[in-house]
Amino acid sequence: MAADELSPALGPGAAVLAFDVGGTDTKSALIDRAGRVLGLRRTTTPIDPADPAASVVSSLAELALAHLAERPGLDPVAVGISVPGIVDEADGIGVFASNFGWRDAPIRALGERALGLPVAFGHDVRAAGDAERRLGAARGYDDVVVLAIGTGIAGSILLGGRPLVGGGFAGEIGHSLADPHGDRCACGAIGCLETIASAGAIARRYTATSGIAVDGAREVLAAAAAGDAVAAAVWNDALDALADSIARLTATIAPQAVVIGGGLSQAGSALFGPLRERLDARLSFHRRPELVRARLGDDAGLLGTALAARDLADGFTARIADGGGS
């Protein structure tokens, strides 16, 4: 096993290329027919404001060449590309992404032209949710919410095993109203959940009140545990806001489980213990979801993107076997 292999392996299937394109970094890898994730690398995403879609896609073509040169003979048959923002999977369009500055960018078509392979184009967070359901902590649940709590809060809602898309707008749990009298969020709305309960917000709010600079939410939790009243209040607000938000999801969509990943989930029982207690206190007849820690870590998006590329490849194979071909 090469050092750059990811665990868990994806199992047997088509060889594909996968790109998880973020506003800062792009993760890319080749997946072989055994399902091994090979050559995983993280590179800067180059964004030309004059033509962000073209600059991103041409960087993917370069990365593809580098991967193929490294593993000659691997011959991927499809490519997965995932991006943040508002994504229209059905039409292969990047509708909007503040990090890239594009609007209605035909990424799938551009990618297919640049790479010469069929492209599965999708949303990074929905890809990560799909990976958690097929390979990780959300396995076995048909109706499940996957939350990544880090700098911000990203969410993916899976119903009947399929991601809820809502024209590209569903699952924005981090930008759901938590406090009508709260701070303005970077998105422009007031009191979004991620202004209170993201790891980024926890550090920021602690520093704003105490005047003490911290390196991240981890330090705030440690301070709270050591008796720092400001840290305890900030952490308490975050737990309350998360519990409120999960209680509302419970009443409306009734997931069987909520899977929590991202930096904040590393707090482990310091997060899950009090969160379970607070959620329980907010519910009555409702179906209580299990609160489960995510298993795939930061690479869930890349794994989900690879799975989407494999699904696309399987579709081609099935249609050819049927005597069709398109």
Add this chain to the structure above:
Amino acid sequence: MAADELSPALGPGAAVLAFDVGGTDTKSALIDRAGRVLGLRRTTTPIDPADPAASVVSSLAELALAHLAERPGLDPVAVGISVPGIVDEADGIGVFASNFGWRDAPIRALGERALGLPVAFGHDVRAAGDAERRLGAARGYDDVVVLAIGTGIAGSILLGGRPLVGGGFAGEIGHSLADPHGDRCACGAIGCLETIASAGAIARRYTATSGIAVDGAREVLAAAAAGDAVAAAVWNDALDALADSIARLTATIAPQAVVIGGGLSQAGSALFGPLRERLDARLSFHRRPELVRARLGDDAGLLGTALAARDLADGFTARIADGGGS
């Protein structure tokens, strides 16, 4: 056209019997092959605490005989039965209903035995939502939330044109957290939306603060319009809570429209105008749903129940045509 016919007609299809069984009243009607709703009646639901399921089902058998005696030759081929509470449509079970006091009651099986016809068993609010989507104000929307705001607040979430069930627990928007510091709801939880924004709550809260007895929310709205500060505050709280709740649904499930019915929707532009403004102020990049007034009124549940019975009859017909039969 008989005086007891409902509008809109359901269109051509199978003749069926429909029962919308509430905790107090049962509505029932025959639907003929032209889709006319005939003999609509409202009768008291008899509930024997010793065996609530048996008492309800035997009352439906009596009602069926009365309907058939009134319209001989109409020959329904299927029956629809809808009830409140937690309903497992797939297995035909009334999981729980506080009004009836049953738990895991096999209503579909009991109904089929008592009535001698195949039974489509479902949830009253999801049936109403389905009717609004197929015949009423939610027509043309694949992703839509239907809210009935009256004594309480009931919700139905339709995604991809199908009701979200969540094991029977989804759509409880009225029992979603609105105010963590609010009053205890009849359901046992704190600060549910319906403790602030239902027509019942608006009247109750006004009386609690002002000491003035009112006949319903309509009087509170009139008082607010006439300059009564307490009435204005109560109405303002209701609008804010509704806007908060719809904003959260927008961020998480991104419906194309929210259809509002029930007694409160009779306020018309006094409700929809300020609600649209407040919703707009709470959103940023999100997809703004249209806010639409429901069209079918109180009989939406019965109409949806009839549609479910017809779907069941169509399924039988299709299977017989296929040479099957089961």
